[in-house]
Amino acid sequence: MFQLINGPQTLGSTRVFWLPFLAVLAAVLLYPLVADAYDVGNMAYLLTWVFMAMGLCLVWGYGGMLSFGQTLFFGIAGYGYGVLAINLGGEAGTTFLALLVALLLSALAAAVLGYFMIWGRVGGVFFGIVTLSATLVLAFFLGQTAGPEWHIGSARLNGFNGMKDMAPLNLPLPGGETLYFDGIPLYYLVVGLIVVVYIGLRMLLNSRFGNVIVAVREDPQRAELLGYDVRKYQLATFVIGSALAGLSGVLYTSWGQFITPASIGLPAAAMPIVWVAFSGRGDITATLVGSFLVLWAFQTITVYSQQAALLLMGAMLLCTVMVAPQGFVIGVVQAVRRVFARRGGGVVKERAVQPVAEGQEVRA
Numbered sequence: 001m002f003q004l005i006n007g008p009q010t011l012g013s014t015r016v017f018w019l020p021f022l023a024v025l026a027a028v029l030l031y032p033l034v035a036d037a038y039d040v041g042n043m044a045y046l047l048t049w050v051f052m053a054m055g056l057c058l059v060w061g062y063g064g065m066l067s068f069g070q071t072l073f074f075g076i077a078g079y080g081y082g083v084l085a086i087n088l089g090g091e092a093g094t095t096f097l098a099l100l101v102a103l104l105l106s107a108l109a110a111a112v113l114g115y116f117m118i119w120g121r122v123g124g125v126f127f128g129i130v131t132l133s134a135t136l137v138l139a140f141f142l143g144q145t146a147g148p149e150w151h152i153g154s155a156r157l158n159g160f161n162g163m164k165d166m167a168p169l170n171l172p173l174p175g176g177e178t179l180y181f182d183g184i185p186l187y188y189l190v191v192g193l194i195v196v197v198y199i200g201l202r203m204l205l206n207s208r209f210g211n212v213i214v215a216v217r218e219d220p221q222r223a224e225l226l227g228y229d230v231r232k233y234q235l236a237t238f239v240i241g242s243a244l245a246g247l248s249g250v251l252y253t254s255w256g257q258f259i260t261p262a263s264i265g266l267p268a269a270a271m272p273i274v275w276v277a278f279s280g281r282g283d284i285t286a287t288l289v290g291s292f293l294v295l296w297a298f299q300t301i302t303v304y305s306q307q308a309a310l311l312l313m314g315a316m317l318l319c320t321v322m323v324a325p326q327g328f329v330i331g332v333v334q335a336v337r338r339v340f341a342r343r344g345g346g347v348v349k350e351r352a353v354q355p356v357a358e359g360q361e362v363r364a
């Protein structure tokens with residue numbers, strides 16, 4: 001187990017990494033004790049988007065498939081949760097059933113779309129075009145569902161106004177009380193899920209499965225000649241990454257008790273690309289840290305000007321492509337290693353990440 005967590009496909013395998021990791025985790029767990037309820041709820045909101053970023057890192061960074069479809073599966077799961085939570089009543093733990101079914105819906109949609117793309121040999125830039133097209137189709141469809149005829153059971157879709165009034169995630173407690181996951185409970189739920197997903201992805205990426213998808217990314221023909229069914233590995237990667245986007249959709253919908261087509265359309269679909277590219281798509285840890293920092297900065301600037309925040313996202317993507325194609329977080333890690341290596345008069349023996357011709361990474 002520990003060998004999988006500290007394998008060659010992920011940064012950080014020594015106490016130099018894990019001790020600060022535990023310190024940051026402790027600070028995150030203690031944060032609600034020193035912050036007010038509004039700030040804790042806002043932090044939970046920011047963290048809900050991290051799952052989408054980690055899913056894209058898996059699909060794009062490790063699998064080599066540039067997908068603009070993260071908000072597609074975000075929307076499918078978010079609307080799916082809303083419809084189910086409203087029609088099931090939203091009480092007695094039915095919201096967690098709605099969560100599971102919504103995740104299955106997003107995974108099923110990814111399996112169907114991914115099957116036709118991967119078995120149809122759609123790759124490169126065309127993979128991104130197809131996923132973006134599917135995303136825009138869903139956003140356009142949901143935007144024109146304003147009439148009363150557009151409903152599923154008791155749930156109205158409401159067009160551009162979005163679906164609302166679904167119950168947040170909740171669990172029944174002994175004594176007839178109910179624990180609602182909003183505010184501090186939601187914050188701890190999201191933090192716990194991030195830790196579980198992060199550790200799970202590290203183990204997956206350092207397993208045989210992870211080694212194969214990296215080999216497929218680097219040279220699919222060679223991997224196929226070695227006896228691996230490349231299409232099955234690519235499809236599994238796409239489904240897992242899309243399901244993580246679906247998890248973000250469910251948590252977002254539960255947090256605000258609403259979801260709109262605006263969270264699916266073109267501007268929203270481009271955002272995960274910026275987060276992951278800026279952070280460093282070649283490593284799951286860089287994506288986790290960098291995406292949160294970008295989200296925090298984006299929201300802080302949005303308070304003053306949404307247009308300025310969008311311009312910042314565009315500038316960050318441009319600078320990343322031109323200055324640090326491997327990602328700024330990975331670039332900072334490499335710079336720190338070089339400094340310590342020069343001071344120590346030796347060579348740092350951690351995994352190195354170097355960009356190659358098409359912006360992918362070679363792992364030593």
